[in-house]
Amino acid sequence: MIIERIVTNIEQLNTKEIEKRHVEKVLLESAHLVKRIQRVKTDHGRELGIRLQEPRDLVAGDVLYMDEKNMIVIDVLLDDLLVISPRNMQEMGMIAHQLGNRHLPAQFEADDMLIQYDYLIEQLLEEVDIPFKREKRKVKKAFRHIGHSHE
Structure with missing residues (x-):
């Protein structure tokens, strides 16, 4: 799966919207938040390519993918x-x-x-x-x- 845009940020969603979905996380070092193009793996082992069309940094809580049952969210390591x-x-x-x-x-x-x-x-x-x-x-x-x- 190739991610070309950020869907939203998890802080913009209400608790009900989050709880009805299974959440996978992409754990990144803070230094990698500036990379618009990168290959990542979720905490469930799913590989993703990120190739953002807009010139912006990733932010903790960015939702890379969301459907009715699932969501993939950026999280940051300590x-x-x-x-x-x-x-x-x-x-x-x-x-x-x-x-x-x-x-x-x-x-x-x-x-x-x-x-x-x-x-x-x-x-x-x-x-x-x-x-x-x-x-x-x-x-x-x-x-x-x-x-x-x-x-």
């Missing part, structure tokens, strides 16, 4: 993250500046900044006394690097 919780704007600005200088992508959930684990950033956070914790967590979107050069 990432090794640093969850940074600055106490004020000064700390947020300082760590954002440091991460920006290193071109490290970040995501935000509530008041937390999420980055993929990096031992140098962990050391920096300890040195400047900004609260953080290392955590295995699922992210909905890929950490996307933004191209930039210093000229």
Whole structure:
């Protein structure tokens, strides 16, 4: 089966719609969410080809296939993250500046900044006394690097 478009996202469906279907999952590393063309396997062993026509990243919960009885949904494996919780704007600005200088992508959930684990950033956070914790967590979107050069 070749998937060329996303049907919907599971968050857009009501519980009744989900419960009446058998759900298969495609487990991806967050880095693979940016791939528009890839071969994957569901947790039930079914092989699929993904060749998205529209230029978009996959997101956790995307429904690749759905009929009256079945549904195939994207799920994401746990990432090794640093969850940074600055106490004020000064700390947020300082760590954002440091991460920006290193071109490290970040995501935000509530008041937390999420980055993929990096031992140098962990050391920096300890040195400047900004609260953080290392955590295995699922992210909905890929950490996307933004191209930039210093000229």
